Amino acid sequence: MVPESIRIMFQKTGRLRYISHLDLCRTMQPAMIRARIPLWYTEGFNPHPKMVFAQPLPLFVTSKCEFLDIKIVEDVSCEEIKRRLREAFTDELYVTDVYKPTDKFTEIAYAEYEISGIAVTAQDVKGLLSGSIEVKKRTKSGAEKVIDIRPQVRSVTLRPDGVIECVLSASGSEYLNPDIFAKALAASVGIEEPDCDITRIKWYKADGNVFK
Amino acid sequence: MELSRILKKVLKPGRYTGGEYGQIIKDKTKMAARFAFCFPDSYEIGMSNLGMRILYHAINLMPDVYCERVFSPLPDMEAQMRENKLPLFALETLDPVKEFDFMGITLQYELCYTNVLSMLELAEIPLYARDRDESFPIIVGGGPCAYNAEPLADFFDVFSIGEGEEALPEMIRLYIDMKKSGSYSKEKFLRELSHIEGFYVPSLYEVSYNSDGTVKAYAPKYPDVPSVVRKRIIKDMDKAPFPDKFVMPYIETVHDRITEEVYRGCIRGCRFCQAGMIYRPIREKSPDVVNSQVKCIYENTGYDEVSLLSLSISDYTRLSELTEKLLTWTDGEKVNLSLPSLRADTFSKELMDRISSVRQSGLTFAPEAGTPRLRDAINKNVTEEEILRACSLAFGGGKTNVKLYFIMGLPTETYEDIDGISAMGSAVVNEFYKNPNRVKGRHPQVTLSCACFIPKPFTAFQWDAQDSLEALNEKQQYLRGKISDKRVKYNYHGVKSSRIEAALARGDRRLSAVLYEARKLGMEFDAWDEHFSYEKWEQAFKNAGIDMGFYANRAMGLDEVLPWDIIDIGVTKEFLKREYKKSRESLSTPNCREKCAGCGANRMGGVTPWCPKA
Numbered sequence: 001m002v003p004e005s006i007r008i009m010f011q012k013t014g015r016l017r018y019i020s021h022l023d024l025c026r027t028m029q030p031a032m033i034r035a036r037i038p039l040w041y042t043e044g045f046n047p048h049p050k051m052v053f054a055q056p057l058p059l060f061v062t063s064k065c066e067f068l069d070i071k072i073v074e075d076v077s078c079e080e081i082k083r084r085l086r087e088a089f090t091d092e093l094y095v096t097d098v099y100k101p102t103d104k105f106t107e108i109a110y111a112e113y114e115i116s117g118i119a120v121t122a123q124d125v126k127g128l129l130s131g132s133i134e135v136k137k138r139t140k141s142g143a144e145k146v147i148d149i150r151p152q153v154r155s156v157t158l159r160p161d162g163v164i165e166c167v168l169s170a171s172g173s174e175y176l177n178p179d180i181f182a183k184a185l186a187a188s189v190g191i192e193e194p195d196c197d198i199t200r201i202k203w204y205k206a207d208g209n210v211f212k
Numbered sequence: 213m214e215l216s217r218i219l220k221k222v223l224k225p226g227r228y229t230g231g232e233y234g235q236i237i238k239d240k241t242k243m244a245a246r247f248a249f250c251f252p253d254s255y256e257i258g259m260s261n262l263g264m265r266i267l268y269h270a271i272n273l274m275p276d277v278y279c280e281r282v283f284s285p286l287p288d289m290e291a292q293m294r295e296n297k298l299p300l301f302a303l304e305t306l307d308p309v310k311e312f313d314f315m316g317i318t319l320q321y322e323l324c325y326t327n328v329l330s331m332l333e334l335a336e337i338p339l340y341a342r343d344r345d346e347s348f349p350i351i352v353g354g355g356p357c358a359y360n361a362e363p364l365a366d367f368f369d370v371f372s373i374g375e376g377e378e379a380l381p382e383m384i385r386l387y388i389d390m391k392k393s394g395s396y397s398k399e400k401f402l403r404e405l406s407h408i409e410g411f412y413v414p415s416l417y418e419v420s421y422n423s424d425g426t427v428k429a430y431a432p433k434y435p436d437v438p439s440v441v442r443k444r445i446i447k448d449m450d451k452a453p454f455p456d457k458f459v460m461p462y463i464e465t466v467h468d469r470i471t472e473e474v475y476r477g478c479i480r481g482c483r484f485c486q487a488g489m490i491y492r493p494i495r496e497k498s499p500d501v502v503n504s505q506v507k508c509i510y511e512n513t514g515y516d517e518v519s520l521l522s523l524s525i526s527d528y529t530r531l532s533e534l535t536e537k538l539l540t541w542t543d544g545e546k547v548n549l550s551l552p553s554l555r556a557d558t559f560s561k562e563l564m565d566r567i568s569s570v571r572q573s574g575l576t577f578a579p580e581a582g583t584p585r586l587r588d589a590i591n592k593n594v595t596e597e598e599i600l601r602a603c604s605l606a607f608g609g610g611k612t613n614v615k616l617y618f619i620m621g622l623p624t625e626t627y628e629d630i631d632g633i634s635a636m637g638s639a640v641v642n643e644f645y646k647n648p649n650r651v652k653g654r655h656p657q658v659t660l661s662c663a664c665f666i667p668k669p670f671t672a673f674q675w676d677a678q679d680s681l682e683a684l685n686e687k688q689q690y691l692r693g694k695i696s697d698k699r700v701k702y703n704y705h706g707v708k709s710s711r712i713e714a715a716l717a718r719g720d721r722r723l724s725a726v727l728y729e730a731r732k733l734g735m736e737f738d739a740w741d742e743h744f745s746y747e748k749w750e751q752a753f754k755n756a757g758i759d760m761g762f763y764a765n766r767a768m769g770l771d772e773v774l775p776w777d778i779i780d781i782g783v784t785k786e787f788l789k790r791e792y793k794k795s796r797e798s799l800s801t802p803n804c805r806e807k808c809a810g811c812g813a814n815r816m817g818g819v820t821p822w823c824p825k826a
Binding site: 014015016018019020023024026027029030031032033034035041047060088089090092195 | 217219220225226228229230231232233235460461462463464511512513514515516546
């Protein structure tokens with residue numbers, strides 16, 4: 001069988017927020033083996049299964065919507081893959097859907113997050129968005145420089161329950177780490193070290209349609 | 213929640229969260245007893261320990277008992293926990309350890325003793341057993357160091373001596389039964405427990421000392437308390453509980469692979485080796501059982517490497533049958549086989565071809581001593597020819613790296629024996645060039661790795677003094693001066709931590725005071741070079757008014773009462789004395805398979821291939 005691409009959509013919640021992207025990648029291979037997923041292996045000197053994540057999830061951030069692409073070499077239905085993976089993971093790594101992908105990861109333009117635990121008013125949000133949002137960033141050489149992240153913030157909405165919904169740039173070069181945004185938002189109301197929860201909710205393409 | 217805030221401030225928070233795949237989940241409200249299995253070192257080290265995996269499984273087989281895991285938090289996490297008054301918690305439920313019925317602490321090496329005390333302290337449990345009332349968990353110790361855990365005697369309620377798969381569930385069952393019948397009190401429970409084979413309750417013995425500081429006697433305080441505690445063993449390894457799945461760490465640990473035990477015990481009887489004595493008699497698993505256990509764990513973990521554990525894998529009587537069985541499926545599933553603890557005399561080309569780890573990395577052998585004379589004295593029973601042949605096989609098979617382990621400061625050692633170590637290094641280098649099948653255009657790399665001799669209880673060398681720091685240093689420098697060949701690399705183990713290990717290994721109850729002082733000085737993670745401080749240990753001994761040399765550097769008398777005489781490991785003191793005397797004449801003893809040396813372990817019973825019936 002010609003290797004076939006399969007997309008796995010999953011949630012990463014609870015205690016898994018403390019597990020880094022690198023560690024998640026590392027534990028994915030044994031999980032696929034115990035789930036008996038007929039993975040396609042690369043044919044190089046050191047064969048390894050092909051697995052591609054849409055984007056790493058920052059440490060301490062949870063997600064309702066992560067994507068992992070694999071290639072399989074035997075005919076197993078998406079429904080069956082979903083069933084097997086749910087068994088091979090804990091509930092905190094919960095597979096919500098398995099399907100043959102049409103959208104490409106390179107089409108991802110924005111990601112939506114929910115931030116809770118930072119007390120702000122609608123006025124605060126409006127104020128933040130009215131001008132530039134300057135944050136300090138450490139460059140690779142170690143020097144600090146100030147950059148404006150406002151262009152990467154597409155929208156911010158304060159829900160009645162106090163949760164902040166925001167849509168931030170997520171395309172390769174324009175990617176904005178939600179943690180940086182949360183810190184900037186907190187700093188604008190005088191909070192230094194915000195103890196907040198951030199959850200990735202969904203992704204969008206450049207045309208505004210939901211990425212799937 | 214406090215914990216979630218703290219976890220954002222520490223390195224590798226995945227060490228403290230639990231929630232891994234394979235973790236056992238039970239309804240804690242429906243349990244008759246809860247057991248906190250504590251490993252007094254980091255998560256990464258503890259999660260790689262097979263003993264912990266086995267006992268976690270064995271205890272959790274009890275439907276009304278919940279066993280959870282606890283590890284030492286690293287100093288950054290510990291500081292956060294202290295600052296935020298978060299007591300030590302177990303990974304499954306995140307509940308404080310002090311709420312459990314049992315806190316079981318595994319004692320794998322002497323240098324973890326300070327971590328034991330820091331865990332108790334972090335759990336908000338008084339260190340001294342006498343200061344703990346009924347509201348605190350029963351503190352039980354086990355593992356190899358429990359065979360002489362006297363330095364910890366004041367802190368523990370009971371020690372489980374020997375193999376715990378059956379003993380620990382029996383202990384917990386007794387506790388539950390006594391609680392249910394209303395007859396429970398800690399005192400009554402411990403007294404009752406002392407009647408069960410394999411349980412040593414230190415508070416039930418009065419220890420007296422001679423005027424020269426040596427032990428005079430261990431006297432049971434009550435007539436029903438046994439005068440000697442015999443260790444427990446699993447009689448039939450094929451029927452011993454073994455996990456069908458592992459807890460799968462999210463973060464990288466020391467060994468992320470399947471570890472499968474092939475047999476317990478050792479036929480060799482090296483005179484410095486404690487493991488070779490305390491795990492006797494030898495008991496093997498059958499190849500079918502090993503194969504099906506490995507396969508089952510593979511299916512439930514997805515690990516792609518299998519490590520076959522034993523004290524000397526090439527001594528397993530049915531090794532080729534086993535590897536054949538494994539290879540029928542492991543190759544196809546891209547699973548690698550690795551065999552640690554290879555002996556030079558039984559290493560073969562066939563074996564090398566079967567183990568994939570050999571294809572990837574270098575090989576390690578342990579001649580332990582540099583001359584045939586000293587190898588006879590320590591009963592290593594390996595000849596130089598065998599070592600060279602094994603290295604040659606490795607070179608012919610495409611290896612260029614070989615590592616040789618030695619012990620320096622062994623009883624009866626002379627400078628001639630140390631010369632022998634460097635001579636062997638050169639001989640192995642020459643062996644490389646003599647081999648026509650060697651990798652052309654490359655030079656060999658021979659590593660000589662030297663540990664310091666540490667006299668351990670229950671060995672033929674238990675009476676021997678450790679060399680002084682100065683003598684060991686001198687020997688190390690002497691050997692370093694002898695090696696000028698770039699193809700020979702020499703590394704050696706720190707003499708100072710070896711001295712502490714020796715003092716604790718042969719310690720008696722009075723060392724509890726030293727450990728208490730060590731905790732007051734904030735010491736922990738002594739097994740880690742970056743945390744070990746000899747100066748602080750000296751201070752702790754001084755504060756307790758105890759001479760380290762009395763324990764580390766004193767030759768004990770053959771007729772002296774030893775602190776660990778209270779424990780019966782099967783192997784008799786008489787046998788060890790015979791072995792001690794033979795060592796002074798540089799006489800070796802045949803291995804169990806060649807001829808029974810009458811060590812006494814056959815009295816333990818069990819399915820043992822070579823032991824005569826007792």
